[in-house]
Amino acid sequence: MSSADLPSKLSISEHGSDxxxxxxxxxVAKQLQKAAFEPTGPNTFEKRRQSRSDEDNLVVATATINESASNVVIKAHDHVGITPLTPSSSLEIEPKIDWEQVSDVFFKVRRYKRTFDYHGVPIENFLADDRDLADIYLIVAANYIRDLQSVFRNGLIRSFRSRRVDAVDAHGRIDIKRSIWNYKSGTPKQHFITKExxxxxxxxxxxxxAGxxxxxxxRQNTPSNTHQGYYSIFSDLRDKVAALEEHGISSEESKIETYRRIKIGMLPPQRGYYGDAIETSKTILSSATGRPLTGGEEQLTMDYLINMDSLFEDYTQIVLDEQAEKITEQSCDSELDIKILDKPSxxxxxxxxxxxEPDHILQKNGExxxxxxxxxxxxxxxxxxxxADRKQMYRYSTILGIDVMTYICPETDPRRRTxxxxxxxxxxxxxxxxxxxQYEACVKEYLEEALDVSTLQTELIREIQNGHIAMNGLDGVSLQELLEDDTFSQPLDDxxxxxxxxEYVANTGVSTPSYRHIKRNSKLWNPxxxxxxxxxxxxxxWADVVLPILQQVEDDSGVEDCLHFYYIDVVDGVIERIESNTMCIEEWN
Incomplete structure (x- = not known):
């Protein structure tokens, strides 16, 4: 009997169980251990992976065998991806958010943080043949690039070959006997033995x-909707392979099996920095010689895992920094200084x-x-x-003397408590x-509120709230929807x-003559x-959007209508510049 008791692929959600x-x-207990599940107690097994950034062994999954009930309970923890469950079955841990969003987060973190802790565990002979190729090879490539950076930084391994050359001057050791022979035979050159x-x-x-x-x-699997990070990874990968070739390095398909037998133990101890690159490359090549698909293509198959807690910590710090920078640029306060401290100790x-060591500390002008x-x-x-989370946050608050505590979460209900x-x-x-x-937008909104700052966007929102968009049917529409509405986008149908x-202002304003009155008194020319x-x-x-806003201003003489035109420059959904022009309604009479 084999471990066929378990399906070839078991899929569970992150932090879920089956x-x-x-x-x-x-x-089953023996088969679990063959797939690197280690016993931690009676009939309990854990799969762990070593964090690159610290000495923690992070639990990927737990398997508990119940002999009396003849069943096994598999529980996932903080990682997502694919990992061997037994030699003939794999465990697929699905994230709580969509894979597409995980990729977006991964790409962003990679762009800002070139070293990270999302490395697959390379174990051969386990196939994940139903996982879409695009979900895997980009992550593999990112890790391959990172590992090669370490190799180039510390130095490529090289050997030396001897070459003999007759020359007047050259580097190397002189062969005296051959040099004398050269002179006797009429060749006035030294004979050098060089090492190249x-x-x-x-x-x-x-x-x-592997590269x-x-x-x-x-080249074979370009997705239809390519993410910006896709091109970044492809470009970096191409550069790394080109750099290897510039050093005269090549490879042959006929020697793949020879390459796969290479182990880090075969290298001198001082070349230990090759370890990750070797293991990643061997994993890639194990897929190249794996199960062929229809049409002769080969499926990339590997065990890959991402620690979502760690990934989101890094991503949130990047989002906080980005949004703080945007707020500073858009702020009406030229002296505003915002800092987001990352894991301050x-x-x-x-x-x-x-x-x-809290995750982040928000500072405004040093406070x-x-x-x-x-x-x-x-x-x-x-x-x-x-x-546990609450006690830890209270501890930070008490020691640091900070009265505002905020949890930032990807998917839950926003709350405020006093x-x-x-x-x-x-x-x-x-x-x-x-x-x-949405995550980046809600973080920006929170920062604006917590910092009590006024930005171009918040000022414009206030203006809209204090008036009316001078166009029928648009009351209550959000600023973002207005900016995306073609009605206000240049070039306008003047x-x-x-x-x-x-028409809107004439029929809405309290101090404005009626639209019919304006038309009648204007005759052929409407001023x-x-x-x-x-x-x-x-x-x-320069303005991408023109927003006409009707506001009513009250003074000692009564209520007066004013029509404000806001000229807005929008770059990647962010307001970069605003100018305005006001038209007094008195001019209409």
Whole structure:
């Protein structure tokens, strides 16, 4: 009997579990250990992976065998991806958010942070034949690039070959006997024995073969909707393979099996930095010689895992930094200084060696504003009700003297709580349903509120809230929707746009003559229309959007209508510049 008790692929969600009946629990226990599940107690096995950034062994999955019930319970932890469960079955751990969003986050972190801790565990002979190729090879390529950076930084392995040359001057050792013979035979040249470096050794050929295979995968499997990070990884990969070839390194398909037998133990101890590159390359090549698909293509198959908690911590720091920079650029305060401290370490005692390390600290002009903690929670889970998380946050707050505590989560319900009697505040910031755009937008909104800053965007929102968009049917529409509405986007249909503005203001304003009155008194030439048209055309060389806003201003003489034209420059959905022009309604009478 084999481990066929378990399916060839078992799919569970992140932090989820699944129970399967088995006929032979003892055999399943042995098969689990063959797939690197280590026993931690009676009938309990854990698969761990070593973190590159620290010494922690992170638990990937736990398997618990119940002999009396003849079943095995598989529980996933903080990682997502594919890992061997037994020699004939694989465990696929699905993320709580869509794979497409995971890729977006991964690409962003890679772009900003060239060294990271998302490396697959390279184990051969386990196939994940139903995982889409695009979900795997980009992550593999990113790790391959990172590993080669270490190799180039520390130095490529090389051998030396001897070459004999007759020359007047050259580098190398002189062969006296042959030089004398040259002079006696009428050749007035020394005979040199030179040593030339040869980088085309087996271990470097292994790296080259893996890189060439990845390049072929990129060329054969270009996705229809390519992410910006796709081109970045492809470009870096191509550069790394080209750099190997510039050193004279090549590879041959006929020697793939030779390359796969290379081990780090075959190299001198000082070449230990080759370890990750060797293992990644061997994993890539194990797929190249794996199960062929229809049409002769080969499936890239490997065990790959991503620690989602770690990934989201890095991603959140990048988002915080980006949004803080945008707020600073858009702020009406030229002296505003925003900093997001990444994992700052504090020692609360002078005579005791202990540190605290919150995820992030928000500072405004050198003053601590809030403690920020990234929590990869979903399904409406409330971190403010988690005792362990809450105690840790209170500890940070007490030691650092910061009264605002905020959890930033990808998928849960936003919340605000005030702690009695201290008055401290604890918040949950989340878009509700995760996407990178919504996550970044809600982080920016929180920062603007927490920092109490006024930006171009917040100022414009206030203007809209205090007035009306001078166009029928648009009351209550968000600023983002207005910016994306073709009605206000340049180039405008000047004639119809201006008529709509004039009609709306004339029929809505309290101090404005009626539209019929304006038309009747204007006869063939409408000065109101011409004035609106003139203002609409202003700044058309740089403004992407023109928003007409009708506001009512009250003073001692009563209520007066004012029509404000806002000229807006939008870059990648962000307001970069705003100018305005005001038209007094008195001019209409």
């Amino acid at each position: 129970t399967h009946d088995v006929e032979n629990p003892d055999l 470096p040869d980088y085309n050794v087996a271990v470097n050929s292994l790296l080259h073969a 060439k295979y990845l390049l072929n995968l990129f 504090y020692s609360p005692f002078d005579d005791i060696r202990t540190n605290i 601590n504003i809030a403690i920020l903690d990234t929590k990869y929670y979903s399904d409406g889970r409330d971190p403010t009700r988690d005792l 702690i009695s009697p201290s008055g401290k505040k604890i918040n949950v910031v989340s878009p509700g349903e995760f996407s990178t755009e 004639g119809q746009f201006c008529l709509n503005v004039v 109101v229309y011409e004035e609106v048209k003139k203002r609409v055309k202003e700044n058309s060389e």
